[in-house]
Amino acid sequence: MSQLLKSDFYQRDAREVAKDLLGCVINREVDGIRLRGRIVETEAYLQDDPACHAYKGLTPRTKAMFKAGGISYVYLIYGMYYCFNAVTGKEGNGEAVLIRALEPLEGLDTMAKLRKTDKVKNFCSGPGKLCLAFNIGKNENLKCLESGPVTISEGSREEEIYTTTRIGISLGADLPYRYYLKGNQFISKK
């Protein structure tokens, strides 16, 4: 079993963490079954960035973002989907990395049930999809990424990193804060 990422990994600029998370592995247990997925697509959100939930300051929803890096920030979007973020930076900085897509590694049968599809490429190829596949919801908000219930461990990356603008936002749409692995089949969008 490879090493879990430590808090100092997360307590850096979200853009650096977003790139370094590519190739790392998310671990989760659902009904005694181990689920693992390799991170292949991320987006960085910074406090001085108008697309960031923390842009307007601390609110009940965004309090996780202002804590020290190394915990989760999970929120509900469009009334029906959750998005999973790794909080980054020092305490008091409102920033995080959105995990947008995973390459399924282990527990594919469970993912198929949770996603109600047999198409592996459709299991985790989007932020809402991967939360369904890993059964991540509001209970997983504000949790330590080293102790769980969701953890992230070191991985390997041989692919080149592509950098583009972020998906699904209007403000800050020109900022190049989206990162993904070149040629990977499990990203949400080219």
Add this chain to the structure above:
DNA sequence: AGAGCGATGGCCT
């Protein structure tokens, strides 16, 4: 392959 759109609920003004 791609555009359009409805579902659905919490947060914030």
Add this chain to the structure above:
DNA sequence: GGCCATCGCTCTA
């Protein structure tokens, strides 16, 4: 009351 860091279905081609 308006706005979403989305998804899957339908329609057109």
